[in-house]
Amino acid sequence: MFKSTLLALAASLTLAAAAAAAQAAPEQIDLLTENFPPYNMAADGKNFARDENIKGIATDIIREMFQRAGVDYTLTLRFPWERIYKMALETPGYGVFVTARLPEREALFRWVGPIGPDDWVLLARADSAIELNSLEQARQYRVGAYKGDAIGEHLVAQGLQPALALRDQTNVEKLQNGAIDLWATGDPAGRFLAKQQGVNGLKRVLRFDSAELFLALNKQVSDETVEKLQAALDQMRADGTVNTITGRYL
Template sequence: MSQIKTVLFLLTLLIGGLQPLHAEEVSLRVVTEELPPYNMTVSGKLTGFSTEVVEAVLAQAGLKGTFQSMPWARAYDTALHDENVLIYSIARIPQRDLLFKWVGVIAPAEWGLFSTRARDISLRTLEEARSYQIATVLGDVGEQYLQSQGFSTGLNLQSSNTYEQNYRKLKHGRVDLWIANAVMGKYLARQAGEDWNDVMTLAYPLTDFGRNEGLYMAFSNQTSDEVVARAREGLEQIKRNGIYEALKKKWL
């Protein structure tokens, strides 16, 4: 009889070990970049509009995560290849559709090619931009988009690690154009004590650029569907209960 009990006990342990983890037991790695006012490190703490939205979504969904800010190329690579990774403030374009499990839009965005007011470059077509030097961020959606249109780094694209570097490069005349999100650009201008409309102008609007609903949060494909579903519901809940609008008023 004792042998039977022992076998049953071992079977119970084995079956229990094969049970899937519940969403609340999963430890998420949450990655992003420095992209103010969406995500930014202030006094050693990662904050910003998108950061607080994601924190609210996880709290609503009963999920826990460790947040990290890093260069975009590394954050993107981490979300591509590791399990249980959440990446946020990411633009959704067709080339990325199958690479991640998308949760939903967490922030507005206004994409375009920008010139300084002093240069006042105006383009009728994207093709006309090929004769200019354009600032991009390594691995970000703007760079990927232009590369998909035949632009290339070293020829007409100058890649940097941060958007702040590109803002300065454009102001100082080291590039002619900057592919950027105006929401972020306006914040950088305010931080520099400048009025965006005084120093920058829209050279070419990217109205057909990817999905224009805004920036997303998304999971690595190696994340369970249960976790993704919980996050999707959490996002819908904070948009219904007023938390999202309150954060939008606070930051934007």
């Protein structure tokens, strides 16, 4: 009887110690991103990269933020956006960046930011004669957008029917060859992406909305981790680090 009690007590203490150790263990976040220059991009321009082979404004901010917060992380760039967004949404310990913090997404993630601005614009070729005063006027034109992106979703919600591409680079090509009249994208991201494709001088026809870009974390990420990261980012903005990083790319 006494021996059984001791064994039960020992087992109980072992379980309690294991639970305490697990609780005390630092939380690691597996971060996912995509090619979305100048905020995040693979150094070789491909659709898969890991860790130091990823660069960009948001990537550099994220690295510094996690270092200051003392939070462990991994960093992977994958394709397509819909896949990595879904992984962060459904998988504990994951996060995705950068993404627009919209009312319909508010309850889906834990948010850290803002990391940067994103004007939502319609771009046309430099020689285009198109002039618009409202998004409603764009209905008569062929509009291209990026599948799974907040901008494309916004256009659909407004009753437009954009042609959705799996890669935003495809929209640069379609605009240049006349397959679409307007490209719905972010600014400065769209212009930077076009420049990488060798396309300059695109005409900004309309700015129809804007959003702030954030790091979106799975809802099971702890309050402590979120608070550490937000405090680190706030400190970086206050001491000028965010502006310094942005200046490297723009």
